[in-house]
Amino acid sequence: MPNRIVYIVAFFASLNTFGQESFQIWKSKVYVHLDNRTELLKDFQSAGRFIEKESKHGKALLAIDDSLVAREMYFERQVYMDTLVSSGRRSKLSKPVMAKYLKRLAYAYYDNDQAEGTTDILNKILAKEYRLPTLSRIECLMILGNLELNFQLPDRAISKYRRALSEITAQVEKNKPLVRSSIYNNIGLAHSRLNNPDSTIYYHRKAFNIRKKENSTYAMGQSLNNIGAMYYEIQAFDSALVYFEKGYHFRSVSSEATESSLAESWTNIGKTHFRLGNPTKAKELLEKSLEYCKRANNMAIMKRNYEILHELYASEGDLKAAYSALGNYYLVRDSLYGLEETKELLRSSYKQELREQALSDSLNRVANRKIFEEKSRREEVIKYGLGFALVGLLLILGLLLRNYRNKVRSNKQISQQKNSLEEKNDEIIGSITYAKRLQDAILPSEQSLNKHLPEQFVWYRPKDIVAGDFYWMHTSLEHTFFAVSDCTGHGVPGALVSIVCSNAMNRATKEFGLKETGAILDKTTELVLESFSESKENVNDGMDVSLIRLKDKTVQFSGAYNGLWIVSEDVKAITGQLQSNQFRVMEGEGKSLIEIKANRQPVGYYENRVPFNSIDLELNSGDRLFLFTDGFGDQFGGSDNKKYKTSKLKRFLLETSTQSILDQRLAIATEFEAWKGSNEQVDDVCIAGIEID
Structure with missing residues (x-):
């Protein structure tokens, strides 16, 4: 609102300066003053x-706007286009002509991050009476x-994007x-953003196919x-690496490639190598x-x-390099925040300068008008009318300026409170991170899992930043122990x-050297x-867990729930x-799923506790074991917004067990996201699969 008032005051204040200056002279002055x-x-x-x-003059007026865009003078552009639009309305330009000026405004x-103004104007000019060209409608x-x-x-x-698709005509195509x-x-x-991996990949592939047909190499990348x-987001790192490297290839051969785009590709490839257990290659690419x-x-x-280098160095035990990377991370983060603050201060400075200039012009106009009235006593009616009008205008301006100062003061207080809350929130998030x-x-590394359990996957999806679910592994000379656990909360x-x-x-x-899963x-x-037991209050927390001990094809199992x-x-x-009484079977085509039952008691406080059972089994090559928590089965979703349920999860794992171990992991991730849809995740989820060699 204050900007509009300043523009109107400036318009009336400058009326007396509008002489016979031609458009060509005015245009020349504008181009000369682009740096002033x-x-x-x-x-x-x-x-x-x-x-x-x-x-x-339309083309020349818009050419000035193009020059402001090319020089990234976004605030000046807004002032310029706002002036043209306000004058165009007063001149009652036709709707189609006004549409092109409104679109640029x-x-x-x-460009100035003013979402409300952008939305209001775009929704307005999309109305039929503005007769916006098809391509412009799509852009809006x-x-x-x-x-x-x-x-x-x-x-x-x-x-909105689907509406844009519906606007595409054969001519645009x-x-x-x-x-x-x-x-x-x-x-x-x-x-x-909706965590829909299948849909995400589907639409990016459709975009890629069109770009490939048009040989747009940069866009393909x-x-x-x-x-x-x-x-990468769903932790299918092998697939992520393939696509990141292909994307880099197309970017690197494109004439549109920039240093930033190549740097982004190296960052993505580097961080994926790190997740795949190749820190040397990751370091080389990240530093490049x-x-x-x-x-x-x-x-x-x-x-x-x-951020990635800090994690990488820390995983290698190079604490000095990790500390240096962390320091640089905070330095760059603070610089980014400082740039945004500087940009906002500069924008405020521009606005203040415009207000001061407009107010100065207004006061000069008032002074000139009073001199004119003194010399023209014969026009007393006009003089008094103008005098009252000017007084009223000044009063209105005074009230508006006072209200504006109060608003600035209130905004400053709100901003301080907001900054304080953001700082506290950042501290909390930082502590949780x-x-x-x-x-x-406490989780076993991918390298350790791949070394001791070559054919396996772990799909781990915490509800929050930290989780109550975890997976655990211990190895001895004879055995590999593996567990999936669901702790209270x-x-x-x-x-x-x-x-x-x-x-x-x-x-x-380790300390007690136990080898039997039940005893463990x-x-x-x-x-x-x-x-x-040290707590003064009764603490009944504990965990539900599936624990196995593996040696070749021999498996020992114990479970708490x-x-x-x-x-x-x-x-x-x-x-x-x-x-x-120890098992139940779900039949399938060619294969079946056998559920080995656990003890109906947790690890933790429980009345009438009995020792945990240890169940020994001899398995065959190709048999696949699944350890899990209850988060997947308890997830709400689907067309009826109901729980997924354990029986449905059993059937899904049975049907997808014909796939490779890694493809089954991706299928689990995709099934969960498709079922959850836009619902909130209700609990931590962890599912592990192990195939017997």
């Missing part, structure tokens, strides 16, 4: 008078979708074939990079990316590099209990109860080793 912001803003005050002859608001809908995406409303963004691919790309990004990012980021001054990618690193330290409380339980299992195997769970129960599922072709060979 103060003079340029003065020039813009008189821009509106040329809009009356839009048909004559909307883009100016968009794309920007509206981007705004929804920025405000974390991906469902609404997809709706012929002249601008890449428009459709851009829309598909943005729909893919929206689905990634972008699509492949986006597919890789989705695979840093070099390009520094040259391009791209601090956003630089921040990601330092650091706690995640501590919790991650989730989030921070669950994570604290998980550390207590993990330490207890480590002590049971008995000792773990004793140690957990001992840990909580959580059983063991085995998918095998030879059901009789397995069930013949068990008592009838």
Whole structure:
């Protein structure tokens, strides 16, 4: 509102300066003053008078706007286009002509991060009476979708993008074939925000196919990079690496490639190598990316590099390098925040300068008008009328300025309170994130899992930053022990209990040297109860767990509430080793799923506790074991928004066990996301699969 008032005051204040200056002279002054912001803003005050002859000066007026965009003078552009639009309305330009000026004003608001103004204008000019050209309608809908995406409303963004798709005509398809691919790309990004891996990959592939047909190599690289990012998100790191490397290839051979785009590809490839257990290659690529980021001054990618390098060095035990990377991460992060603050201060400075200039012009006009009235006493009626009008205007301005100062003061207080809350929130998030690193330290590494259990997967999806679910492994000269555990609660409380339980299992195997799975769970129960016995309050926390001991094809199992599922072709060979009350079978085509039942008691406090059973089994090559927590089965979703349920999960694992172990992991991740949809995740989820060699 204050900006509008300043523009109106400036317009009336400068009326007396509008002489016979021609458009060509005025235009020349504008181009001369492009490097002098103060003079340029003065020039813009008189821009509106040329809009009356839009048909004559229209192209030249828009060419000035193009020059401002090319020089990234976004605030000045907003002032300029706002002046033209206000004058165009007063001149009653036709709707189609006004549409092109309004569209540029909307883009100016968009460049200045003013979402409300952008949305209002774009929704207005999309109305039929403005008769916006088809391509312009598509561009407007794309920007509206981007705004929804920025405000974390991906469902609404997809709706806008689908409207844009419906606007594409045969003519647009012929002249601008890449428009459709851009829309598909943005729909893919929206689905990634909704955690829909299948839809994300589907739309990015559709975008890639169009870009491949048009031989747009840089855009092809972008699509492949986006597919890789989705695979990375669902921890399918092998697939992610393939797509990241393909994306880099197309980017590197494109004439449109920039240092920032190449740096982004190296960052993505590097971080994936790190997740796949290749820190040397990861380090080489991340440092190469840093070099390009520094040259391009791209601090956003630089921040990601330092964050990954900190984690990489810490995993290698190089604490000095890890500390240095962490320091650089915070330095770059603070610089990014400082740039945003500087940009906002500069924008405020521009606005203040415009207000001061407008107010100065207004006061000069008042003084000149009073002198004129003294010399023209014969026109006393006019004099008094103008005098009252001026007094009223000054009073209104005074009230508006007072209200504006009060608003600025209130905004400052709100901003201070907001900053204080954000600082506290950042501290809390930082503490929880650091706690995640501590919790991650109790989990076995990918390298260790691949070494001792070559054919396996773990799909681990915490509900919050830290989790109550965890997986555990211990190896001895003879055996490999593996467990999947679900501790009481989730989030921070669950994570604290998980550390207590993990330490207890480590002590049971390492300190006490226990080898029988039942004895390990008995000792773990004793140690957990001992840990909580110091509390003055009754603490009944503990865990449900599936624990196995592996040696070649021999498996020993013990469970606290959580059983063991085995998918095998030879059901009789397995069930013949068990008592009838120890198992149940789900039949399938060719294979069946045998559920080995657990003890109906937790690791933790429980009345009428009995020793945990240890069940020994001889399995066959190709048999597949599944250990799990209850998070997947308890997830709400689907068309009826009901729980997934354990029986459905059994059937799904049985049917997908014909796939390779890694493909089955991806199938589990995809099934969970498709079922959950837009619902909130209700609990931590962990499923592990192990195939017998």
